[in-house]
Amino acid sequence: MTNLINRRTLLRTGAGAALGVGMFGLAACGDDGTPAGSPSGAAGAPTRGGTLRWAVASGNATQVADPAKASGTMPLLIATNCYDTLVRADENYTLTPALATEWQSTPDGLTWTFKLRQGVTFHDGSPLTAQDVVYSFKRILDPALAAVGLAQIGPYLQASGVAAADASTVTLTLTKPNAFVPVLVSSAGFSIVKDGTTDFSTGNGTGPFTLTGFDAAARTSLARFDGYWQSGQPYLDAVQIVVIAEDATRLQAVTSGSQDVVDNVTGASTLLLKGNVEPYMLKNSGWVGLTMFGDTAPLDNQKIIQAMQHAADRKKIMSVVAPGIDIVSPDIPIPPEDPFFPSGLQPRPYDPDRAKALLKDAGVSGTFSFDVYAYEGDKLDTAVSFKSTAEAAGINANVITWPHATFFTDIFKKKPAIGISVARLHVSQALPRLYGKGGDLNITHFDNPQFDELVAQATATTDEAQQKKLFGDALAMVNDTAANVIPGWEGQVYGKNRKVQGLSAANGAHMYLAGAYLS
Amino acid sequence: MTTQTAGQVRRAPRRLPYLVRQLVTLLVTLFAITIVIFGLTAIAGDPARDILGQYATDAQVTAFQQIHGLDQPVVLRYLDWLGGVFRGDLGVSYQSNGPVWDVISPRLGPSIVLVLFSWLLTVVVSVPVGLLSGVRLRGRPDATLTVVTLVVAAFPEFVLGLILAIVLGVWLAWLPVDSTAVSAGGVFDNPTAYVLPGITIALGTIPYIIRLMRANAREVASETYVRAAVLRGVTEPSLSLRHILPNAAPPVVTALGLQFAGLIGGVVVAETLFGFPGMGQLLAQSAASRDAPVVEALALLIGAVFVVANLAADAIVVYVTPKLRDTVR
Numbered sequence: 001m002t003n004l005i006n007r008r009t010l011l012r013t014g015a016g017a018a019l020g021v022g023m024f025g026l027a028a029c030g031d032d033g034t035p036a037g038s039p040s041g042a043a044g045a046p047t048r049g050g051t052l053r054w055a056v057a058s059g060n061a062t063q064v065a066d067p068a069k070a071s072g073t074m075p076l077l078i079a080t081n082c083y084d085t086l087v088r089a090d091e092n093y094t095l096t097p098a099l100a101t102e103w104q105s106t107p108d109g110l111t112w113t114f115k116l117r118q119g120v121t122f123h124d125g126s127p128l129t130a131q132d133v134v135y136s137f138k139r140i141l142d143p144a145l146a147a148v149g150l151a152q153i154g155p156y157l158q159a160s161g162v163a164a165a166d167a168s169t170v171t172l173t174l175t176k177p178n179a180f181v182p183v184l185v186s187s188a189g190f191s192i193v194k195d196g197t198t199d200f201s202t203g204n205g206t207g208p209f210t211l212t213g214f215d216a217a218a219r220t221s222l223a224r225f226d227g228y229w230q231s232g233q234p235y236l237d238a239v240q241i242v243v244i245a246e247d248a249t250r251l252q253a254v255t256s257g258s259q260d261v262v263d264n265v266t267g268a269s270t271l272l273l274k275g276n277v278e279p280y281m282l283k284n285s286g287w288v289g290l291t292m293f294g295d296t297a298p299l300d301n302q303k304i305i306q307a308m309q310h311a312a313d314r315k316k317i318m319s320v321v322a323p324g325i326d327i328v329s330p331d332i333p334i335p336p337e338d339p340f341f342p343s344g345l346q347p348r349p350y351d352p353d354r355a356k357a358l359l360k361d362a363g364v365s366g367t368f369s370f371d372v373y374a375y376e377g378d379k380l381d382t383a384v385s386f387k388s389t390a391e392a393a394g395i396n397a398n399v400i401t402w403p404h405a406t407f408f409t410d411i412f413k414k415k416p417a418i419g420i421s422v423a424r425l426h427v428s429q430a431l432p433r434l435y436g437k438g439g440d441l442n443i444t445h446f447d448n449p450q451f452d453e454l455v456a457q458a459t460a461t462t463d464e465a466q467q468k469k470l471f472g473d474a475l476a477m478v479n480d481t482a483a484n485v486i487p488g489w490e491g492q493v494y495g496k497n498r499k500v501q502g503l504s505a506a507n508g509a510h511m512y513l514a515g516a517y518l519s
Numbered sequence: 520m521t522t523q524t525a526g527q528v529r530r531a532p533r534r535l536p537y538l539v540r541q542l543v544t545l546l547v548t549l550f551a552i553t554i555v556i557f558g559l560t561a562i563a564g565d566p567a568r569d570i571l572g573q574y575a576t577d578a579q580v581t582a583f584q585q586i587h588g589l590d591q592p593v594v595l596r597y598l599d600w601l602g603g604v605f606r607g608d609l610g611v612s613y614q615s616n617g618p619v620w621d622v623i624s625p626r627l628g629p630s631i632v633l634v635l636f637s638w639l640l641t642v643v644v645s646v647p648v649g650l651l652s653g654v655r656l657r658g659r660p661d662a663t664l665t666v667v668t669l670v671v672a673a674f675p676e677f678v679l680g681l682i683l684a685i686v687l688g689v690w691l692a693w694l695p696v697d698s699t700a701v702s703a704g705g706v707f708d709n710p711t712a713y714v715l716p717g718i719t720i721a722l723g724t725i726p727y728i729i730r731l732m733r734a735n736a737r738e739v740a741s742e743t744y745v746r747a748a749v750l751r752g753v754t755e756p757s758l759s760l761r762h763i764l765p766n767a768a769p770p771v772v773t774a775l776g777l778q779f780a781g782l783i784g785g786v787v788v789a790e791t792l793f794g795f796p797g798m799g800q801l802l803a804q805s806a807a808s809r810d811a812p813v814v815e816a817l818a819l820l821i822g823a824v825f826v827v828a829n830l831a832a833d834a835i836v837v838y839v840t841p842k843l844r845d846t847v848r
Contacts, residue, residue, distance in 0.1 A: 055699065055794070215625070217804055218796035219702040242699035244794030245803070248681055253697040253794075256689045405809055409569050 046502060046517040051238040055250050057264035058243070065214050066200040067191035068140050068147040073263060073509060074216050076188055077241055080510050081222060082123075083191035083205030086114050086133070086170075087182045091282055091506055092339060093426055095182050099128065099192055099206065100170075109177030109460050116168040120229045122194050123203070123210045130164035135195040137162045137172070149189035151440050152429055156181070177460035179467065180428040187508050208234035208514035218243060228514070235502070235517035254495045260518070261500055265493040266378070270324050273495045281325075282505040284335035285492035286423040288321050288382040290372060290397075293416040294483030295445040299370070303362035305483045309348045310355040311393035314487040317385040321378050322490035331486045332475045333422065333430040340427040342472040345479065347487075355393035369396040373411045374419030375404040378490060383419030386485065413443060421490065424507045427471050431455045435478055444483040451477050541833065545826050552822035553604070556815050557597045565589060566809035570613050587613060604819065610812035619816045623801065628706045629713075630797035634786060636713055637720035638779050645725045646771065649732020653767070654740050654759050664729075672726035676785050680719040680792045687715065698795035716793045720785035724778040731774055735767035742766070769836045776832020780825035 067079035086100040100114040120128040161173035203211025213221035222239040244250040253259040314328040387397040435446040458470030502515040609619035688696035700709040790799035805813040
């Protein structure tokens with residue numbers, strides 16, 4: 001399907017004035033991503049009742065209702081709303097209790113203890129016990145399941161390390177220290193299921209909604225769970241989730257009122273959200289950029305990479321990729337708002353002359369040409385807009401559009417240079433996975449034992465000042481020497497009817513509806 | 520003196536009856552279709568890594584290939600699949616790990632209703648308009664109609680669909696913009712959800728049928744027997760309906776038969792555009808997620824509908840045309 005209202009066409013057709021207006025509208029959003037100002041007409045107390053109609057962009061029969069395998073939008077909505085995690089994290093990884101009321105580690109960061117909330121029941125009425133948590137974690141650690149959380153926790157925990165100390169206490173004994181285990185287990189992939197569950201079609205979790213219908217390619221229905229542990233919640237009677245793949249139709253559906261919320265509003269389409277409809281966004285949901293194999297000639301030349309970094313007009317690129325978000329970044333994988341962002345670190349300025357000089361130093365005569373592969377969407381936008389700003393520096397990025405369907409088979413990790421977007425990860429995950437030795441996402445072939453040591457130390461220590469210093473040093477190494485250009489951050493934008501209040505989004509495409517209501 | 524009787528002169532060489540011959544053609548065509556479909560999905564390569572995701576280990580990829588027989592030679596896989604098709608077993612979806620039929624069956628009902636609705640819409644709109652235009656309209660009204668049909672024909676379906684959605688769904692708010700309501704309740708519980716995709720699909724064929732009907736009607740209208748009828752004092756509507764329509768209809772019937780199958784192409788576009796939970800959307804989703812067994816089953820089904828619709832159109836033409844009814848056996 002072709003997106004008729006495509007961000008590039010819209011920009012090309014000169015919607016400059018509209019753009020300004022849109023940015024102003026977006027600027028009225030609070031830092032936490034929620035629209036600023038009081039919830040209109042709500043006067044504090046949320047209204048009870050009603051059905052929320054939600055349209056998602058992607059759905060297909062691939063997606064399963066098992067929260068441990070939830071990666072598509074519909075399964076993630078099920079995981080975050082039919083189930084609970086031990087801990088909940090907000091958009092900057094500040095933790096709040098969920099199924100666990102307290103958690104602590106031994107000073108060496110090797111043993112973690114989670115104390116479970118009392119009086120929590122599953123939808124089938126059975127009480128939550130430590131055994132349920134043990135079962136849930138052991139499932140995730142079983143390689144045969146291919147759970148989404150395995151890559152995150154696998155390096156630190158084995159199934160034998162999961163134990164119930166008593167009926168309401170769980171201990172995790174790690175294989176190497178990690179001070180960020182609570183952050184890890186806040187992700188929806190670590191949702192707690194009932195001991196022994198193998199059939200997930202009923203969505204028997206402890207979450208605010210029960211699963212009353214699941215067809216990932218067409219429609220999922222949720223209904224209020226009256227026995228939810230958070231008193232008074234949820235406010236909605238039901239949630240109906242449907243799939244509308246076509247961007248333009250999805251946008252019209254929320255504009256015309258046939259849906260209450262739509263997801264995946266991209267690029268300039270955000271500017272079309274007006275009148276009864278407003279954007280709800282989670283900024284810093286992921287970074288976009290170009291990654292290169294830093295050990296493959298000619299890209300193994302540090303000066304060429306630096307030339308590319310100076311040849312990227314970050315502001316301009318991000319105005320195309322994520323208009324209205326406007327977050328430019330140094331070449332590191334955490335956003336400026338992150339508590340671990342090294343203070344004072346600035347993005348490299350756009351300087352084509354400097355880039356030319358660097359290329360000359362690197363022994364390049366004339367234009368430096370290289371192939372960049374990307375698939376349609378923000379990745380392609382990033383590659384194409386990089387190309388246009390890098391031309392002035394004598395860099396010719398030859399952008400090759402590749403079909404999404406075979407990108408991860410034929411291109412990803414196989415071709416040296418790609419345009420990519422990567423969902424935001426906590427610094428303790430982002431650094432080892434993206435730049436560590438053996439990291440599953442090390443697509444820059446970054447290899448630095450000193451860096452690995454810094455990251456391991458930072459992850460192991462429970463001293464916050466020490467964490468910030470060590471991660472800061474590691475991030476500086478990435479900024480100085482990793483073979484990637486990270487111009488900035490995009491956001492996850494939803495279009496919602498003004499009457500919809502109380503949405504709560506978090507990193508990893510998580511959306512919590514317990515507090516949502518129709519005013 | 521003649522040695523031949525009249526009967527012997529007329530006897531045609533011994534042949535199978537018409538319908539049987541057509542059925543044999545149908546089976547051969549379907550067989551060819553299976554080869555093409557399977558060949559194309561096989562050329563697309565090993566889907567294991569695309570389906571398991573970028574984090575899958577090599578062991579998981581190997582296990583997937585073994586479970587789905589992807590480690591077997593293509594010819595063996597084809598024969599295995601074909602054997603399954605004959606037994607009514609369409610295979611196992613790569614994505615849901617369940618039988619393909621379970622994935623397809625809930626989508627069939629709504630799509631069948633949608634196709635029938637748009638086909639009927641095509642007939643009801645284009646036959647009378649084409650006939651009227653061919654017989655009665657001259658000068659400016661005829662030119663206007665021609666321009667309108669050509670303009671509509673020039674637009675791709677997804678553009679027409681979006682225009683309809685904006686005008687009828689957003690501005691006038693008469694109809695729901697998206698057809699997702701179809702998945703709630705039974706097939707007929709949300710009739711309004713069928714209208715926009717139905718019109719969109721029909722608009723893909725209406726201009727063509729109008730043009731064809733108009734051309735044929737005009738040609739027949741100039742025949743001597745029509746002029747004779749006029750001289751006999753036959754007036755409208757009897758002239759159009761009894762003298763022109765039956766003689767102008769055969770090519771249109773064939774075209775409607777062909778278009779019935781052609782509508783399915785429109786179904787893929789319209790269903791994806793409007794979020795209509797039917798076969799077309801499933802086909803697009805399955806192709807995108809590389810679920811070859813589902814794609815193969817749907818392609819075979821569409822191929823079968825195409826061939827059967829063709830056959831039906833041929834048979835109807837034979838039946839309604841006296842000349843052919845006597846000669847074709």
